[in-house]
Amino acid sequence: MSANAKQKRTLGEWLRGYTGQKYLTTFFFLLIPIVLLLIFTLIPAVNMFLFSFQKRDQLGVNPEWIGLNNYITLFTQSEYLSTFKNCLYYLLGSFVQQALALLIATTLCSKLKLANVFKGILFFPYMMNGVAVSIIFRKFFTKGDGIISSEGTLNSILSIFGIPGISWLNDPNLVNWCLVFASIWKYIGFDIIMYIGAIQSISPDIYEAADLDGANGWQRFWYIVFPGIRPIVALQLVLAIKGAASVFDIPYIITGGANGTSTFVIKTIDTAFTYEKVGLGSAMGIVLLLIILIITGVQNLLFKERK
Amino acid sequence: MAKETYTSIKSYQFKETPKSVRIAFQVLKYVFLVVCCLVVLIPLVIVLLGSLKTGTEYLQSNVFALPEVPQFSNYITAFTKGHVLLGLGNTFLIEIISCFGTIITGTMTAFVLQRFSMLYTKIVKTIFLIVALLPSISMQVTVFQIVNAMGLHDNYLAPILMYIGTDIVSIQIFMQFLDNISVSLDESAFLEGCSYPGVYWRIILPMLRPAIATVLVIKFVGIYNDFYTANLYIPHHETVSTALYNFIGPYGAQWEVIFAGIVICIVPTLIIFLSLQKSIYSNLVSGSVKE
Missing domain, CATH: 1.10.3720.10 (MetI-like)
Structure with a gap:
């Protein structure tokens, strides 16, 4: 009798039951996120893939299929290839940044007064507005904006030591390093916090054991701290490579990509919006995506091995 | 949990290093951190000082000079x-x-x-x-x-x-x-x-x-x-x-x-x-x- 009744449940009853509710809730709860995902991510991603084989402008009037030509342009013309080279500055810079952050984090974790004040000061730039940071560094490096003695900050410091002023942002050999410096200044705080977290999660028992064995400071770092935080170091390096491949805001605002400072992403945006070559810009977007996918793949392989 | 770990690392001390070396090392640590913090703070302090100066004062004075009379007109x-x-x-x-x-x-x-x-x-x-x-x-x-x-x-x-x-x-x-x-x-x-x-x-x-x-x-x-x-x-x-x-x-x-x-x-x-x-x-x- 009851089994019979169950089979003849009306739609309304089914909707109020366990399964029905589950499907209804899923449908309505995911409605908005999925629509937004389609509009702002999935459709643009598919478009980007298709456009990368086309010659087209911003309005998309008469697009022309040109096969792999966009990709060939990208990898043969020095205008585009040189932006890869610029990313190498940031990659090198981020290795320096990781080493320095690790050193600072290790120091902050030792017996120290005011450790929290130091930590706070070093971390704060990470939270600051990127435009503000970029403008600050424009002034920090620029020489002689003023009429009489208003030198850039860095030159004013150097003049205290009797070193003549240098036009940092005009010298093509120096400008990229200046931008890398600004980028380290802003982002190092995050790495410091990551490393402090990793160092503090090492069990104190291990230190005591090492202490009994008479280990010195360097041995403590190399044989205990470093192996303990190696997964975080590896993760940080992967993030650093991804970051170097997609540098954008600091060079975009400080130099606008002029004077040989354009990065791959700045070039992508310029190509698509300033020169209205949407097809070529899309191809650049796809290339960056492929680079990131490869790095992520390598990262997954590495971390699986560890486990 | 993390806090406990932190304090016990802090209270950890080298046993065999002589005191003078230990003090020198400790001083070095502070010098290192202070230099790092100065690198962070100097660009920010310049901005604060500059924002309190008048236009001509800013152009004529050294970037590190304090404003003669702090101005708030720039903020307005x-x-x-x-x-x-x-x-x-x-x-x-x-x-x-x-x-x-x-x-x-x-x-x-x-x-x-x-x-x-x-x-x-x-x-x-x-x-x-x-x-x-x-x-x-x-x-x-x-x-x-x-x-x-x-x-x-x-x-x-x-x-x-x-x-x-x-x-x-x-x-x-x-x-x-x-x-x-x-x-x-x-x-x-x-x-x-x-x-x-x-x-x-x-x-x-x-x-x-x-x-x-x-x-x-x-x-x-x-x-x-x-x-x-x-x-x-x-x-x-x-x-x-x-x-x-x-x-x-x-x-x-x-x-x-x-x-x-x-x-x-x-x-x-x-x-x-x-x-x-x-x-x-x-x-x-x-x-x-x-x-």
């Missing part, structure tokens, strides 16, 4: 003529709607994806994981045309919808947190006659409060500092970032006014940082490891 200029006040207003408007939207849709999505295991949710989950890898700025090359086609260019809705719709990290944080909330809790509520939306509203949402705080901090700071979305999609409605960026043109020679604008822009960040310092350290880290 920045606020009114430099549109910083307007920018702050616009930014907070976008912040409030976007944060609210992210929390509602993010928690709802995480609830469904983490609690219900069916083909549909599994597919959506996988798509989210892949989508999180897409480089956001490059994507604007094709997003821009869609926003244009929708007629949303120069409309506040464009950045707001984007902030809500492309935030996978928040969903991941919520899901991670839901992993640790027992399913038996919502099942018993369901058996007592509570519907699934009811379970979400009465049980899940209140329990997610710490995760919501995390997402709020990350989201707030992220939107406050975002420059490119506003620059591209709402060029005629300045946010803090674009107002500052647009300063460079007309005020190119008036660094003291630009500096005042920078100080105004940094103050809200500084207040948030000082009041939430500890949770920011743990939240930002937990937010990024999930990437």
Whole structure:
């Protein structure tokens, strides 16, 4: 009798039951996120893939299929290839940044007064507005904006030591390093916090054991701290490579990509919006995506091995 | 737990190093940290000093010289003529709607994806994981045309919808947190006659409060500092970032006014940082490891 009744449940009853509710809730709860995902991510991603084989402008009037030509342009013309080279500055810079952050984090974790004040000061730039940071560094490096003695900050410091002023942002050999410096200044705080977290999660028992064995400071770092935080170091390096491949805001605002400072992403945006070559810009977007996918793949392989 | 570890590492001492070496080492550590902090602070102090000087004073004095009489007129200029006040207003408007939207849709999505295991949710989950890898700025090359086609260019809705719709990290944080909330809790509520939306509203949402705080901090700071979305999609409605960026043109020679604008822009960040310092350290880290 009851089994019979169950089979003849009306739609309304089914909707109020366990399964029905589950499907209804899923449908309505995911409605908005999925629509937004389609509009702002999935459709643009598919478009980007298709456009990368086309010659087209911003309005998309008469697009022309040109096969792999966009990709060939990208990898043969020095205008585009040189932006890869610029990313190498940031990659090198981020290795320096990781080493320095690790050193600072290790120091902050030792017996120290005011450790929290130091930590706070070093971390704060990470939270600051990127435009503000970029403008600050424009002034920090620029020489002689003023009429009489208003030198850039860095030159004013150097003049205290009797070193003549240098036009940092005009010298093509120096400008990229200046931008890398600004980028380290802003982002190092995050790495410091990551490393402090990793160092503090090492069990104190291990230190005591090492202490009994008479280990010195360097041995403590190399044989205990470093192996303990190696997964975080590896993760940080992967993030650093991804970051170097997609540098954008600091060079975009400080130099606008002029004077040989354009990065791959700045070039992508310029190509698509300033020169209205949407097809070529899309191809650049796809290339960056492929680079990131490869790095992520390598990262997954590495971390699986560890486990 | 972490705190205990910290103190015991702190109380740890070398046994065999002579005292003089130990002191020298300790001094070296402080010198190193002070130098690092100076590198961070000097550019900021210059900005503060410069913002308090008059135009001629700024041009004629050394960057490190203190202002003779602190001036606040630069701040007034920045606020009114430099549109910083307007920018702050616009930014907070976008912040409030976007944060609210992210929390509602993010928690709802995480609830469904983490609690219900069916083909549909599994597919959506996988798509989210892949989508999180897409480089956001490059994507604007094709997003821009869609926003244009929708007629949303120069409309506040464009950045707001984007902030809500492309935030996978928040969903991941919520899901991670839901992993640790027992399913038996919502099942018993369901058996007592509570519907699934009811379970979400009465049980899940209140329990997610710490995760919501995390997402709020990350989201707030992220939107406050975002420059490119506003620059591209709402060029005629300045946010803090674009107002500052647009300063460079007309005020190119008036660094003291630009500096005042920078100080105004940094103050809200500084207040948030000082009041939430500890949770920011743990939240930002937990937010990024999930990437």
